[in-house]
Each structure stands twice: as C-alpha cells, then as structure tokens.
Amino acid sequence: MIDQMPRRVFLGTTTLLTLSMLGCGGKPRPEGLPELYPVRFVVTQEGTPLADATVQFVPDGNSKWSTGGVTGTDGSLIPNTHGEFPGIPLGKYKVIVTKILKEGDPIPSTPMNDEEKKAWDAYWKSGKTEKQFNCVEKKYGGNDTPLIIEVKADSKEIPLDAGSITKEPIKVHKPNF
Numbered sequence: 001m002i003d004q005m006p007r008r009v010f011l012g013t014t015t016l017l018t019l020s021m022l023g024c025g026g027k028p029r030p031e032g033l034p035e036l037y038p039v040r041f042v043v044t045q046e047g048t049p050l051a052d053a054t055v056q057f058v059p060d061g062n063s064k065w066s067t068g069g070v071t072g073t074d075g076s077l078i079p080n081t082h083g084e085f086p087g088i089p090l091g092k093y094k095v096i097v098t099k100i101l102k103e104g105d106p107i108p109s110t111p112m113n114d115e116e117k118k119a120w121d122a123y124w125k126s127g128k129t130e131k132q133f134n135c136v137e138k139k140y141g142g143n144d145t146p147l148i149i150e151v152k153a154d155s156k157e158i159p160l161d162a163g164s165i166t167k168e169p170i171k172v173h174k175p176n177f
Helices: 005-022 113-124
Strands: 040-045 054-059 067-070 091-098 100-102 130-134 148-151 157-161 166-172
Touching: 148 157
Parallel strands: 040 157
Antiparallel strands: 054 067, 054 091, 091 148, 100 130, 130 166
C-alpha cells in the first residue's frame, strides 16, 4: 500500500493539472478568441416571439469567429461563438434569421439496401410526403438582410424584428438513387 502512494499522488496531481488546463470540463479556448459578452437577443415577428429560429451573426469585417444559435420558446437566445463558447464578441453584425416548418410524414433517411429502397419509393409515391415552409421573409435569410446590430460592452438585450409572419412553401425534390 505504501509503495502505491507515490503513484496515486502522481496520478491525482496529473489529473488535477489536466482538468485545470481544460477549464470546467470544456474544451480550451481557441487561440485568438476575443472576449465574449452574454448578450440576450429576442427575435419576434409582428411582436410575437419566434421560437426555434436559427440566428446567424455575420461580423462586419474579417472575423473568423462564427456566432449563432437557435431561439427558445420565448424567442430568445444567447449565441455561441465557434459553436460552443457562450456569448458574442463586440462589433457590428448582419443578422440572418431562418426557420423551416415541417409538416406531414418526415422524409426517410437515404436507403442503404433494397428493402429500404422499396420503402423510400413507396414514401414518395404516397403523396403524404413532408411539406416544408419558410417561416421568415426571404429578405432576412441571406447576406442582404436588413437586420444590422452592434454589440457594445454594455449591451444586455437586443431585440430583433424578423418582419411579418409568413408560411412560404419550399419545393422538396425527391433525390435519385
């Protein structure tokens, strides 16, 4: 037992050093990641919170740090930068907002064998295929978005008006296999 003490102390110390280098169980911050601010954004359409919308913040300039997230049921989000770090760097951004509504039977996964191929073909012939709708006006869904914001050090909450409520059909094509 005494002979194993130095080994246990070494392993314990090594484990603690590794965890302290990683932070609270997360990945280490990438080199050059700027300071992030926990700004809350609230996305609405005609004054109604827009749940389950995808929001991307496109920085003005040459930043390599992607920032975005998905709104909750109350239309709000605190975006993640680089996919996993909560918050957003200071700066000006174009804001892209999209939301796809899906109705009907979901599209099956890509067929991998003859049996799945038969089910795939039957799905497309059934006429009960999934319908998809864009729920945000197109002008908010690309680089020409009129939504421009600036995140400042004292920013706490920024409202985002995503225009009128819409339900524009998206044409879904059957892929060929």
